[in-house]
Structures are given as structure tokens and as C-alpha cells.
Amino acid sequence: MKHCLIITLILLSCYSLSAQKSKMMIRISEIEIHSKYLEEYKAILREESRVSVKVEPGVISIYPMYQKENQTQVRILEIYADRQAYESHLKTPHFQKYKTTTLKMVKSLKLIDMAAIDEETMPEIFRKLKE
Amino acid sequence: MKHCLIITLILLSCYSLSAQKSKMMIRISEIEIHSKYLEEYKAILREESRVSVKVEPGVISIYPMYQKENQTQVRILEIYADRQAYESHLKTPHFQKYKTTTLKMVKSLKLIDMAAIDEETMPEIFRKLKE
Numbered sequence: 001m002k003h004c005l006i007i008t009l010i011l012l013s014c015y016s017l018s019a020q021k022s023k024m025m026i027r028i029s030e031i032e033i034h035s036k037y038l039e040e041y042k043a044i045l046r047e048e049s050r051v052s053v054k055v056e057p058g059v060i061s062i063y064p065m066y067q068k069e070n071q072t073q074v075r076i077l078e079i080y081a082d083r084q085a086y087e088s089h090l091k092t093p094h095f096q097k098y099k100t101t102t103l104k105m106v107k108s109l110k111l112i113d114m115a116a117i118d119e120e121t122m123p124e125i126f127r128k129l130k131e
Numbered sequence: 132m133k134h135c136l137i138i139t140l141i142l143l144s145c146y147s148l149s150a151q152k153s154k155m156m157i158r159i160s161e162i163e164i165h166s167k168y169l170e171e172y173k174a175i176l177r178e179e180s181r182v183s184v185k186v187e188p189g190v191i192s193i194y195p196m197y198q199k200e201n202q203t204q205v206r207i208l209e210i211y212a213d214r215q216a217y218e219s220h221l222k223t224p225h226f227q228k229y230k231t232t233t234l235k236m237v238k239s240l241k242l243i244d245m246a247a248i249d250e251e252t253m254p255e256i257f258r259k260l261k262e
Contacts, residue, residue, distance in 0.1 A: 026196060028159075028206060046249045063208075064248035065157060075159060075245065077194075077208055114206065117195040118177045 023082040024060070024119070030110040031074040037105035038072055045074070048098035056092065058085020072107070154213040155191070155250070161241040162205040168236035169203055176205070179229035187223065189216020203238075 033041045042064075049062035060079040067073040080086040089095055164172045173195075180193035191210040198204040211217040220226055 028196070042248050049249060065159070065245040066248060068244040068246055071246075074248070113199040114196040115199050115202075117173050117197060117205070118180060120181075 024116075025078075025080040025083055025086050026114040026116055027076075027078045028112045028114055029074075029076040029078060030108075030112060031076070032107040032109075033072045033074055033105055034107050035072050037102075041074075041102055041105045042066070044098055044102055045076075048094050049076070051094045052089060052092070055094075056085070056089055058082065059089055155247075156209075156211040156214055156217050157245040157247055158207075158209045159243045159245055160205075160207040160209060161239075161243060162207070163238040163240075164203045164205055164236055165238050166203050168233075172205075172233055172236045173197070175229055175233055176207075179225050180207070182225045183220060183223070186225075187216070187220055189213065190220055 045064050049064050052059045052062050058081040060081060061077055063077040065075050065077075067075070080089065176195050180195050183190045183193050189212040191212060192208055194208040196206050196208075198206070211220065
């Protein structure tokens with residue numbers, strides 16, 4: 001009976017850990033920028049991503065890049081602790097400022113939800129650094 | 132004269148820092164996998180990326196993901212300290228094993244060179260953790 005209880009407790013903590021991990025939101029945003037706004041857009045995005053990662057505990061990564069061969073093609077790796085962290089990010093003044101000031105600069109936008117192939121590694125690295 | 136020397140030294144160290152950062156190789160690999168091999172492929176990639184990040188100091192990140200809506204579409208964020216680190220990664224036994232065992236599983240492969248919009252942030256985070 002005692003062993004059953006221990007095994008149940010171990011199983012419960014495994015489930016809880018796995019539920020916690022799968023709550024994480026991972027996304028690659030694929031954004032095309034009108035070329036005349038490119039430098040201005042990159043400066044605004046740089047500021048927004050820095051502030052978000054710094055002040056929001058639920059923002060694990062906002063890592064912006066652009067394609068070297070096609071520089072108006074921007075990609076952002078975004079990792080949030082859970083959907084709630086993402087929803088609350090959307091309401092912050094720095095995100096609102098980014099969204100409104102860059103609206104006219106964006107030619108197209110695709111938000112692609114991703115799953116990590118190895119949940120043990122990188123998001124944990126980001127998370128640990130923020131603790 | 133003394134001030135000129137100090138200013139020159141400051142400028143030189145700025146250039147050196149910037150050269151060091153711009154040597155970094157960032158890439159998003161876009162890989163489509165034949166669906167019948169998907170689980171097997173993910174297991175091999177998981178192992179390869181874990182080992183690379185763990186044992187190779189120049190491998191800053193190999194972070195593999197797949198699209199939730201189209202699970203055979205795999206994306207990997209790869210960050211290497213410089214081209215030499217990348218070249219030496221290609222020669223490791225774990226990369227060679229990954230490459231040869233997954234060759235038949237890969238339907239298409241695009242290697243897209245990227246530049247970071249904010250070089251100060253994430254790659255530094257990865258790098259610090261490996262030190």
C-alpha cells in the first residue's frame with residue numbers, strides 16, 4: 001500500500017512536469033517589411049524585444065533575425081512560458097507601441113506555432129538565465 | 132597625444148568586439164521529412180543536437196522545432212561561434228551519424244543564413260551558459 005502511494009506520487013509529479021512544459025508557447029513569426037522602412041522597423045523591433053525579455057518574466061525569448069540574402073524577410077523566434085504570458089505580453093505598453101508604430105511597415109505577417117523537438121534543452125536555458 | 136592614444140585604443144577594442152560578433156553564424160534550416168520516418172528522424176535529431184551543444188564549445192545553439200499544423204515541416208535555429216566552429220561541427224562523428232542515417236528521410240532541405248537584429252542579446256545568453 002505504501003509503495004502504491006509512492007508510485008502514485010512519482011507518476012503525479014511526472015504528469016505535472018510534462019503539463020508544465022507542454023504549456024509553453026513557441027512560435028516563428030515570418031514577417032516581410034516594406035524595404036523603405038527596414039532600418040526604422042529593425043530599430044523599433046530591437047527595442048521592443050529587449051524590453052520584453054527584460055521586464056516580462058513569462059517572455060522566455062524574443063529573438064529577431066533577418067535573411068541575409070533577402071533582408072526584408074524577418075524571422076522572430078518567440079518563446080512564452082504559457083498562453084497567459086503571451087496574452088499579457090500583448091497588453092504591455094512596449095508591445096502596443098511596437099504594434100501601432102510598425103503597422104504600416106509590415107507587408108505580410110505569418111504566425112507559425114511550433115513545438116520543440118527537445119523540450120529539455122533551450123527553453124530551460126533561457127528560463128534559468130531569467131531566474 | 133596621450134588622449135589620442137586612449138581614443139585609438141578604445142576605437143580598436145570596439146572594432147575588435149564588433150568583428151568578433153559578426154563572425155557568428157546564424158542559420159534557420161528548413162527541412163521537410165517524409166512522414167513515415169518522422170518519429171525516427173526526430174529521435175535522431177534530438178540526440179544529435181543535444182550532443183553537439185554539450186560537447187562542442189563553438190556550437191552555441193542547435194534548437195530543433197516542427198510546425199504544429201504541418202508536423203513534417205522541421206525548423207532548426209543553429210548558432211555557431213564562427214565559420215570554423217561550423218566546419219569542425221560537420222566533421223564530428225555525431226553529425227556524420229545524423230547525416231548518413233537521416234539522408235533517406237529528408238524530402239527537402241533549405242539552409243537559410245540569417246543575421247541577428249540584436250546581437251547583444253540571445254547569442255550572448257547561450258554563450259554565457261556554456262562558459
